Amino acid sequence: MxxxxxxxxxxxxxxxxxxxxxxxxxxxxxxxxxxxxxxxxxxxxxxxxxxxxxxxxxxxxxxxxxxxxxxxxxxxxxxxxxxxxxxxxxxxxxxxxxxxxxxxxxxxxxxxxxxxxxxxxxxxxxxxxxxxxxxxxxxxxxxxxxxxxxxxxxxxxxxxxxxxxxxxxxxxxxxxxxxxxxxxxxxxxxxxxxxxxxxxxxxxxxxxxxxxxxxxxxxxxxxxxxxxxxxxxxxxxxxxxxxxxxxxxxxxxxxxxxxxxxxxxxxxxxxxxxxxxxxxxxxxxxxxxxxxxxxxxxxxxxxxxxxxxxxxxxxxxxxxxxxxxxxxxxxxxxxxxxxxxxxxxxxxxxxxxxxxxIESEDHQAHALKMAQESIVLLKNENNTLPLSKNIKKIAVLGPNADNSISILGNYNGTPSNIVTALKGIKEKVGNQVEVTYEAAINFTNDFEGEGKDSSGVGSNEKAHFAALVNRVKDADVIVFVGGISPQLEGEEMKVDYEGFNGGDRTSIQLPRVQTRLMKALQETGKPVVFVMMTGSAIAIPWEAEHIPAIVNAWYGGQSAGTAIANVLFGDYNPSGRLPVTFYKADADLPAFENYSMDNRTYRYFKGKALYPFGYGLSYTTFAYTWKQQPAKKEYKGKDKISCTIKISNTGLMDGSEVVQAYIEYPQTNTVLPLKELRQFDHVFINKAGSKELNIEIPVEALKKWSTEKKELRLVPGDYHLIIGSHSSDKKLSFAFKLIE
Structure with a gap:
């Protein structure tokens, strides 16, 4: 002082x-x-x-x-x-x-x-x-x-x-x-x-x-x-x-x-x-x-x-x-x-x-708060998560498990203290739980130059994975921390690995060596938790089908590891939502150089996403009901579409829900989006509790560019207000018309 x-x-x-x-x-x-x-x-x-x-x-x-x-x-x-x-x-x-x-x-x-x-x-x-x-x-x-x-x-x-x-x-x-x-x-x-x-x-x-x-x-x-x-x-x-x-x-x-x-x-x-x-x-x-x-x-x-x-x-x-x-x-x-x-x-x-x-207590606490809020639970089969703190042994593997570069992202500062996933897990469980760690692989391939079989797998890789599986098979749970890194994606970089070029990606697929490793780890019969770090959408179709628990932790900042551990062990109920669509494969994407929005993002993508925009799971459940539906069925330019909904926590944990209100557009005009977000609210609700939310969308916000009039104008037709927990969720729906 x-x-x-x-x-x-x-x-x-x-x-x-x-x-x-x-x-x-x-x-x-x-x-x-x-x-x-x-x-x-x-x-x-x-x-x-x-x-x-x-x-x-x-x-x-x-x-x-x-x-x-x-x-x-x-x-x-x-x-x-x-x-x-x-x-x-x-x-x-x-x-x-x-x-x-x-x-x-x-x-x-x-x-x-x-x-x-x-x-x-x-x-x-x-x-x-x-x-x-x-x-x-x-x-x-x-x-x-x-x-x-x-x-x-x-x-x-x-x-x-x-x-x-x-x-x-x-x-x-x-x-x-x-x-x-x-x-x-x-x-x-x-x-x-x-x-x-x-x-x-x-x-x-x-x-x-x-x-x-x-x-x-x-x-x-x-x-x-x-x-x-x-x-x-x-x-x-x-x-x-x-x-x-x-x-x-x-x-x-x-x-x-x-x-x-x-x-x-x-x-x-x-x-x-x-x-x-x-x-x-x-x-x-x-x-x-x-x-x-x-x-x-x-x-x-x-x-x-x-x-x-x-x-x-x-x-x-x-x-x-x-x-x-x-x-x-x-x-x-x-x-x-x-x-x-x-x-x-x-x-x-x-x-x-x-x-x-600088680095005051309030600031550091907020960095942890945001890291926790950012984590997206993508899959949690049979309530694999949260993990019990009474387990005896955890195997922590992967190129991002102890990687301080990944959690800091790019255009970053340097904090006095950095908590990686490995450090966060160790601090969480203390000395009573054995934590073993191996990077196991790098991001793309640790076995360059060796002979490969028809599936692209070399004998050295097979031997390495077999030995690794033998070392971790007695663990109660295996946490694989993979994904990608700012070492691979970023601004105009000199990077030339499979799937990456010049800072961009040539493929959105998770690097194949990581999938092959997780396939090998699955053979242990022990639950595998995939903690994914990334700055963008990754296609993980095999993992989405076979890995019981998947957590997307992004590049979480100085307290990323603490936030990950809090989510894995249930001291924080995840509430993050995807701000981007997670596609299934490269084939879902138009040419990178094409700036047309046709078939891009959830607003125009006509296929089925692996994980849709706005998606994210919780350790609790929420129910949506109307408190007051919109008062009218027809709206003009100066009107507002207003309603009130009730969100109830119907599960066993306190938690936050991200309530999302979308407008579905008429598809008589082929350039209009399929739907688009027009309001969202991040609300915390105690277990067995509920909250009321007001939805208010100005009709003028729905204007679209008129090629004929050379200005933004409303397009008359049949619309829907959709309210749910992500862009493909329809917990509540209301049909209305826009008229001139």
């Missing part, structure tokens, strides 16, 4: 010296609006100084007392890539599996506080211009996870626009804070707007989705964050869109973002995306023309090293005017003013955040 007080005192004294000097310029007057101050500050700059401020590494301007600032920072699931130890929450896709906006809001709040403490300490240490200490976070990633092969899908909130927008809005509100004047931190919606792999082509491909798919799938979450969450920043993507690089797109950047949505915040390019204009897309001859065009389209920052520096020549050549440069620079300083960077600490509550908040 004394250290925190001393830190604040020193910081305030430092700030007093900085801001206590005579106010020479208008922009230094704190009684003026941020707009007035930004205009004045920019008016003091030379052209060269303005252009330099448009790089992510904005240099200091000593003559005006402007410190250096690096815009590049990340906070995907906790402050990322910093040299400080920080709280690391579950990966974004795992947080989406909680279906808990309040939990995401708190996680963002806590992360922003830790980021503030790091920034304050960096200022006091003279390191405020370094990367990964600033207050402008290039998060959240709200691209739609349209294809499970995309390695960066783990950074998103899944395949559904409504879920993504709802969770993204909660994140932004938590991160940016509720102060009427100052931002706690600045969030950034990325990658605007149609971007989801392949990673190997992201610098060159040109995507041209239909206007229907654009407005139905790719834009809703961005609109939610820009229009309703007041997100501070937007990052434009690498790829081209309808022939123009995204950062220079007429439709995305000018027509939609700035004109229709009235976005007043800043836009940054993805890193080195401006270079792609002239180096990869070949849409511009050089850096000067590319940079000028990006600025024309409202891209204020070049995350890169040199492209925007050519703006000085572009002005001198008459390609762009200095007044157009001024617009971008004013937007950038507006963000810095809103973050309180030029005001005394005493005026900015967030600037007084001490280092003691």
């Amino acid at each position: 004394r250290k925190s007080f001393l830190f604040i005192l020193v910081f305030i004294l430092f700030n007093t010296l900085l801001f206590g000097q005579k106010q020479t310029y208008k922009f230094q007057k704190t009684n003026l609006s941020f707009e007035e101050r930004s205009v004045d500050l920019v008016s003091q700059l030379t052209l060269e100084e303005k252009v330099a401020q448009m790089m992510n590494t904005a240099p200091a301007i000593p003559r005006l007392g402007i410190p250096a600032y690096n815009w590049w920072n990340e906070v995907l699931h906790g402050v990322a890539r910093t040299s400080y130890h920080v709280t690391v929450y579950p990966q974004a896709i795992a947080m989406a599996a909680t279906f808990d906006p309040d939990a995401l809001n708190r996680m963002a709040d806590y992360s922003a506080l830790e980021g503030r403490a790091i920034y304050n300490d960096a200022i006091a240490s003279g390191k405020a211009g370094e990367r990964y200490v600033g207050l402008t976070y290039w998060t959240p990633n709200i691209n739609i996870f349209r294809d499970p092969r995309w390695g960066r899908g783990q950074e998103t909130y899944g395949e559904d626009p409504y879920l993504t927008g709802t969770l993204g809005k909660s994140f932004v509100k938590g991160l940016q804070g509720d102060d009427p004047k100052y931002l706690k931190a600045a969030a950034c919606a990325k990658h605007y707007a149609v971007h989801s792999g392949p990673e190997s082509l992201r610098h060159v491909f040109d995507v041209s989705p239909s206007d229907y798919d654009l407005w139905d799938t790719y834009l809703p979450a961005f609109k939610e964050l820009v229009v309703n969450a007041s997100v501070a920043g937007v990052m434009c993507a690498y790829n081209a869109f309808k022939g123009q690089p995204c950062c220079g797109s007429d439709q995305l950047m000018m027509d939609i973002l700035r004109n229709q949505w009235k976005f007043k915040g800043y836009v940054t390019s993805d890193c080195w995306a401006i270079d792609d204009f002239f180096k990869n897309h070949k849409t511009h001859p050089d850096a000067a023309s590319a940079s000028a065009d990006a600025v024309f389209h409202g891209t204020d920052i070049d995350c890169g090293t040199s492209a925007y520096l050519a703006l000085v020549d572009a002005v001198k050549q008459g390609i762009i005017t200095e007044s157009q440069i001024d617009v971008s620079v004013r937007r950038l300083f507006m963000i810095r003013f809103r973050l309180g960077m030029f005001d005394p600490v005493a005026m900015v509550q967030y600037a007084q955040t001490p280092k003691s908040v």
Whole structure:
């Protein structure tokens, strides 16, 4: 406590010296609006100084007392890539599996506080211009996870626009804070707007989705964050869109973002995306023309090293005017003013955040809470789970059993303490239970180079598995912790194993060696529990049929192992739900490069999923009944579909249910989705207890793009409101019509 007080005192004294000097310029007057101050500050700059401020590494301007600032920072699931130890929450896709906006809001709040403490300490240490200490976070990633092969899908909130927008809005509100004047931190919606792999082509491909798919799938979450969450920043993507690089797109950047949505915040390019204009897309001859065009389209920052520096020549050549440069620079300083960077600490509550908040008890407890809420119980045959704590021996196997890299995901920070699955299980059962551990295999194949039989199995593998089975056959239960890892999937990676390429996956099938091992383990006759870690959907048809218990634990963050153990032994009743469809096989998927939504995600997929979107089991059971059905059978544009339902816990354990309300669309119009999520509620109910929930869906939310009218319009016809525990569940149903 004394250290925190001393830190604040020193910081305030430092700030007093900085801001206590005579106010020479208008922009230094704190009684003026941020707009007035930004205009004045920019008016003091030379052209060269303005252009330099448009790089992510904005240099200091000593003559005006402007410190250096690096815009590049990340906070995907906790402050990322910093040299400080920080709280690391579950990966974004795992947080989406909680279906808990309040939990995401708190996680963002806590992360922003830790980021503030790091920034304050960096200022006091003279390191405020370094990367990964600033207050402008290039998060959240709200691209739609349209294809499970995309390695960066783990950074998103899944395949559904409504879920993504709802969770993204909660994140932004938590991160940016509720102060009427100052931002706690600045969030950034990325990658605007149609971007989801392949990673190997992201610098060159040109995507041209239909206007229907654009407005139905790719834009809703961005609109939610820009229009309703007041997100501070937007990052434009690498790829081209309808022939123009995204950062220079007429439709995305000018027509939609700035004109229709009235976005007043800043836009940054993805890193080195401006270079792609002239180096990869070949849409511009050089850096000067590319940079000028990006600025024309409202891209204020070049995350890169040199492209925007050519703006000085572009002005001198008459390609762009200095007044157009001024617009971008004013937007950038507006963000810095809103973050309180030029005001005394005493005026900015967030600037007084001490280092003691980093990895505080509340933050670590919340990381565990979210890890537990994210775990999805996919199968539990004959109540294999929860395990008894009275067993004598557990065999823990698999490449993820003691893998600290997997649980931290990507775009991650580093916590002081990491609990792997093995560590969590050992801590749970204590010394009275024998726990044996072997990695047994790697993720893809430990037996390269040996001769294989017709089934692809080598003699060395057979011998290895036979010996392993002999060693674990006396265990009471075998826990295999497998799946995949951020070592295999992620951003533009140099990975070339079977089923993986460049950060993406070439197959959604669980690596075959893992299935073969589980087949061998099953021969012991002992119950096998499959704990799967992944950032995306994995096809596990054999496991779904033969393994008695399957738990999807994602990349669960610093407390993943504790959360897994709590679920396995019944100290936490699982409530996670799938934010993506788990397909049966690669054959269910269209071509990866095809951005059409036809037959993609639960909204348009016409096949039968292995595990549907929104799916997840519990150790208890729930019953749904109507309390009050919707009052009308016909609705118009300004109406709301309202009803009340009662959810009862009919099992033997307290637990949480994720109640999901879907709209089924008429299929007379073939482009309409089959169904889509329009409301969800994460509710805790004691055993034998019940809760009432109000469902309220604005009819206007059901508008779809009209190719004829070139706008979003309601489609008249027969609809259904479906309420249940996942997208294929119909516990309650109500038919209604939409009329013009």
